[in-house]
Amino acid sequence: MRRYFARKFVIYIVTFWVAVTLDWMIPRFMPGNPVDGMLARMSLQPEAANTMMGYFLSAFGLDKPIWQQYLNFWSALFHGDLGISVWLFPQPVLSIILNAVWYTIALLAPAIILSWITGNWFGAWVARRKRLDNSVLPIGYILTATPYMWLGILLAWLFGSVLVILPLSGAYSYGMSPSLTWDFFASAFSHWLLPFLSLYLVMFGGWAIGMRNMIIYELESDYSHYLEALGAPQSLVRRYAYQNALLPQLTGLALALGVIVAGALVTEVVFGYPGLGYLVLQAIQNEDYFLLQGVFLFVIIGVLLANFIIDIVYVAVDPRTRIGMTGGNR
Amino acid sequence: MTGADRPDATHPPSPVAAVDHGAAGAEVAGPAFTPGAVPVLSAGGQHRELREMLYFALRDKRILVGATIILLFVAIGIAGPVIDQQDPLAYVGPLSAPPSAAWWFGTTTFGQDVFAQFANGLQSTFIVGLLGGGLAAVIGISVGFVAGYKGGYVDEILNLVTNVILVIPTLAVLIVFAAYLQARGVIIEAVFIGLTSWPWAARAIRAQTFSLRAREFVDLASLSGMSSWKIIFQEIAPNMGSYLFMTFILLFGGAVLIAATLDFIGLGPTDGISLGTMMNNAVLWSALQLGMWWWFIPPGLGITAIVGSLYVMNVGLDEIFNPKLRDI
Numbered sequence: 001m002r003r004y005f006a007r008k009f010v011i012y013i014v015t016f017w018v019a020v021t022l023d024w025m026i027p028r029f030m031p032g033n034p035v036d037g038m039l040a041r042m043s044l045q046p047e048a049a050n051t052m053m054g055y056f057l058s059a060f061g062l063d064k065p066i067w068q069q070y071l072n073f074w075s076a077l078f079h080g081d082l083g084i085s086v087w088l089f090p091q092p093v094l095s096i097i098l099n100a101v102w103y104t105i106a107l108l109a110p111a112i113i114l115s116w117i118t119g120n121w122f123g124a125w126v127a128r129r130k131r132l133d134n135s136v137l138p139i140g141y142i143l144t145a146t147p148y149m150w151l152g153i154l155l156a157w158l159f160g161s162v163l164v165i166l167p168l169s170g171a172y173s174y175g176m177s178p179s180l181t182w183d184f185f186a187s188a189f190s191h192w193l194l195p196f197l198s199l200y201l202v203m204f205g206g207w208a209i210g211m212r213n214m215i216i217y218e219l220e221s222d223y224s225h226y227l228e229a230l231g232a233p234q235s236l237v238r239r240y241a242y243q244n245a246l247l248p249q250l251t252g253l254a255l256a257l258g259v260i261v262a263g264a265l266v267t268e269v270v271f272g273y274p275g276l277g278y279l280v281l282q283a284i285q286n287e288d289y290f291l292l293q294g295v296f297l298f299v300i301i302g303v304l305l306a307n308f309i310i311d312i313v314y315v316a317v318d319p320r321t322r323i324g325m326t327g328g329n330r
Numbered sequence: 331m332t333g334a335d336r337p338d339a340t341h342p343p344s345p346v347a348a349v350d351h352g353a354a355g356a357e358v359a360g361p362a363f364t365p366g367a368v369p370v371l372s373a374g375g376q377h378r379e380l381r382e383m384l385y386f387a388l389r390d391k392r393i394l395v396g397a398t399i400i401l402l403f404v405a406i407g408i409a410g411p412v413i414d415q416q417d418p419l420a421y422v423g424p425l426s427a428p429p430s431a432a433w434w435f436g437t438t439t440f441g442q443d444v445f446a447q448f449a450n451g452l453q454s455t456f457i458v459g460l461l462g463g464g465l466a467a468v469i470g471i472s473v474g475f476v477a478g479y480k481g482g483y484v485d486e487i488l489n490l491v492t493n494v495i496l497v498i499p500t501l502a503v504l505i506v507f508a509a510y511l512q513a514r515g516v517i518i519e520a521v522f523i524g525l526t527s528w529p530w531a532a533r534a535i536r537a538q539t540f541s542l543r544a545r546e547f548v549d550l551a552s553l554s555g556m557s558s559w560k561i562i563f564q565e566i567a568p569n570m571g572s573y574l575f576m577t578f579i580l581l582f583g584g585a586v587l588i589a590a591t592l593d594f595i596g597l598g599p600t601d602g603i604s605l606g607t608m609m610n611n612a613v614l615w616s617a618l619q620l621g622m623w624w625w626f627i628p629p630g631l632g633i634t635a636i637v638g639s640l641y642v643m644n645v646g647l648d649e650i651f652n653p654k655l656r657d658i
Contacts, residue, residue, distance in 0.1 A: 015494045022503060138642065145583065145638035147590045149609060150630030157618050157626070168618065213645075255530060258499030265501075266594050270613060280505065281595055292506065299502050307497055 008311055012304055019300040023293050024073045028066070082294040087286040093294035097279065101298060103171055104275035106192065108264050111199040112253070119207025120249055124242045126208065127215035137212065143205025148263035152198040152270035159194060167191050169272030195271045199264060210252055214245035247318055254310045257303045386650045393650075396643035399635055403452055410449020418446040418603045429624050436624035439615050444608075448628045451605040455586055455636065458520045458604075462585030465524025467578040470531030475562045477532070478539025485536075492529045500526035501591060508597035516599045519592065523585045531577045538573060542566050572651035579644050583637040590633050605629035 057063045064072070076083070082093040123140075126132045143151075160168035172178070172187045218224060218241035227237045268277030276295050283291040387393050416422060423437040430436070435444035477488040504522055508514060542548060543566070551561045567574070592598060593606025594613075612618070612626035 011490065011493045011497065014490065015497045018494055019498050022506070141641045141645075142634060142638045145587075145636075145641055146634045147587055147594075147606075147609075147630060149591070149594045149613075150626075150634065153609065153613065153618065153626050153630065157621075157623060161618050161621055255496060258497070258501060261499050262501035262588075262591055266591050269595060284505070284596060296502050296506060299499050303497065303499050 004315070005311075008308075012308070016300065016304060020074070020077065020297065021070075023296050023300070024070060028062075028069070077297075082297065083290040085288055085291045087282055087288035087291055093290050096291065097276070097294050097298055100275050100279050102275075103273060104264060104268065104277065107195055107199060107268070107273065107275065108260070111196055111203060111264075112260060115200045115203035116207055116249070116253055119204045120211045120246065122204070123208035123211025123213075124215050124238070124245070127212040128219060133212070137209070140205040140209045140212070143201055144209060146202055146205075147266075148198060148202055149266040149270050151202055152195065152267045155194050155198050156270060166194055171274050191271075191273070195267050195273050198270075199260075199267055202263065203260065206256070207249065207252075211245060211249055214248055215241050218242075218244050247314070250310060250314055250317065254307050257306050261299055261303060383650050387646070390646040390650065392642045392646035396639035396646070399639040400643075403632060403636055404456065406449055407452030407456055410445065411453065414443075414446060416443070416446060418443065418450040426620070426622060428622075435628055436622070438611070438625055439617070439620075439622070444625055444628065447603045447608050448605070448632065450603050451608055451629060452632060454516045454599060454602060454604040455589070455633065457516050458523065458589040459582040459586045459636075461517065461520035462523035462527070462589065463578060463582030465521060466528040466581045466585065467531065467574070469524070470528035470577065470581070471535055471574055473528070473532040474535025475539055475566065478536040479543055479558060479562055479566065481543075488532070489536075492532050495526065496529040496533070501588060504588070504592060505595065505597060508592055514597070514600050516602065516604070519589060519599060520585065523588050523592075527581060527584055527588060531581060535570070535574070535577065538570055539566055542569060572647070576644050576647055576651075579640050579647075583640040586633060586637055605633055 054063075062069070080094060082097070085091050085093050085096055088096060126136050156168055159166040167173070167190055169191075171191050172184060173191075178184060215238070219237070224237050224241060227240065228234075264275070265277030265280055267273070268275045269281050272278065276298065279291060279295050282288070283295065411418075419442060421441045422443055423433050423441045425437065425441045426439050427433055427437045427441075433443060433445065435448055437443060438447075473488050473492065477485045477492075504526060507522055508519070511518065539562075548561060548565055551565050556564075589598070589604065590606035590609075593604045594610045596607075596610055598604045598607040598610070606629070608629040609626055612622070612629075617623075617625040
């Protein structure tokens with residue numbers, strides 16, 4: 001188990017380093033200085049612009065030698081300083097992100113967990129049941145082939161524009177401000193429902209199909225045939241197959257996280273949901289590279305954390321990791 | 331597996347789960363790749379086997395339907411821009427017109443022809459799929475072969491690289507790269523996607539290579555003094571042909587979905603139109619609120635139909651290549 005975690009740890013460290021370095025490079029090697037854009041929008045006199053330029057360059061730390069900027073970036077990072085937003089100048093990037101990140105988590109966490117549980121259950125139920133398999137499976141494939149934003153667009157159009165029973169965009173009604181009242185919760189829930197649903201449905205299709213395929217594979221393996229030959233009831237064989245199929249599905253969840261996060265980002269854009277995806281869009285449109293940088297960093301940390309949690313769950317579920325069989329000793 | 335991945339010892343590569351990591355819409359999952367069981371070809375039986383495969387392929391409804399849908403969209407993508415040779419971004423028609431005989435898919439708020447955009451967008455979709463999926467397949471397959479066949483330190487290093495790229499949310503990196511470029515073409519987009527979406531394929535193929543490496547005919551080849559490259563390409567690769575082909579199909583679908591995601595947040599090709607860009611424009615100009623369904627339904631439907639058909643075809647192919655799964 002120690003070997004297993006040691007390996008994991010190395011991967012996490014290297015990944016984090018690579019990601020942060022990439023992240024640091026973004027605004028530095030981007031054509032066009034971000035400060036130029038900001039000054040252009042202020043439309044100042046030439047002399048004033050020069051002074052302001054110098055001020056902003058030093059405010060963003062862009063006037064130092066490149067290696068020092070890199071070291072400063074790391075040290076600022078560990079102090080929780082992600083710089084200052086250009087779009088919402090002079091708000092610090094960190095506080096903008098901290099305001100938004102909870103919306104993304106509120107969408108993603110339930111969608112991932114519920115779709116994984118129900119999708120696996122459903123896929124296992126469908127597998128090798130002729131009728132169901134033939135009628136339900138195509139739906140699963142269509143769902144998993146659907147781009148997240150398109151399902152979001154369809155749902156928003158259907159429920160928000162045609163039927164007018166759910167709101168089209170935002171996280172709560174415009175007239176409200178966040179408070180601990182029932183009215184606010186009801187409003188927040190009705191705004192949350194559609195983006196949640198579009199994420200949930202696409203993922204559900206993927207897990208259901210993955211599980212269905214795994215179960216068929218497991219039912220064809222030697223231990224299943226052996227159990228059958230011993231006269232074990234079909235339900236028992238299926239239960240063993242299910243338990244074995246869950247592990248690759250768990251690995252699959254870890255692998256899919258990056259894609260899922262991307263899906264959440266575009267879903268938020270569709271629904272104007274004020275999470276990280278909305279910030280990404282704003283950052284791109286306003287050429288606010290510091291904000292983009294900060295969001296990227298949060299996404300990385302989030303994905304790494306989620307991976308870590310899955311690793312721990314994996315150890316809890318799979319005894320082989322605990323006795324040092326780190327796989328593949330064929 | 332000396333690699334630093336999760337211990338899926340008895341679950342070979344578990345590509346079923348790993349599959350499609352690259353797909354923007356379809357997380358894991360989808361498409362079947364049944365792990366294990368790579369049938370070894372014998373020289374004499376090859377011809378008969380091919381005929382048998384063709385027989386089953388033509389009998390398989392999933393393959394027929396999937397291939398028909400894809401060919402239909404290829405035809406629209408090729409014929410559309412030829413029949414009506416106009417700039418898909420030109421303002422040619424009435425504003426916000428619903429579909430009619432003159433404007434098959436209606437027009438946008440600005441009087442652009444939605445059908446012309448759709449047909450041109452299909453072209454970019456296929457380019458991204460072929461090029462991005464192809465590039466990812468080449469990288470993934472090479473890395474998988476080398477890591478799986480060489481083992482040892484080479485394997486360790488390649489594995490580390492693979493795992494790092496696997497964990498980094500590559501779409502976030504793509505967003506950053508795309509935002510960095512002022513002018514972007516479909517080709518560049520495809521190359522970016524290809525460069526970042528190969529890791530799961532490398533992992534799956536590495537595991538397959540690993541199991542083939544232990545076979546007698548590989549031992550024999552290496553005893554007879556064949557070079558590693560020759561063994562990989564002449565002994566190992568031919569026995570994984572079907573597997574490699576399915577990997578490419580899945581990477582194709584994944585590349586299409588990633589491109590749609592990028593385009594949708596306004597980072598698509600700056601010099602043309604794509605299906606994702608169409609959806610972006612539709613949302614940006616309130617097609618939802620105005621009820622202009624003809625603007626945003628075709629592009630999403632096109633992507634879903636193409637990617638869905640690929641996935642469904644893949645299940646059919648899986649059963650043909652892997653007779654164990656056929657239920658007759």
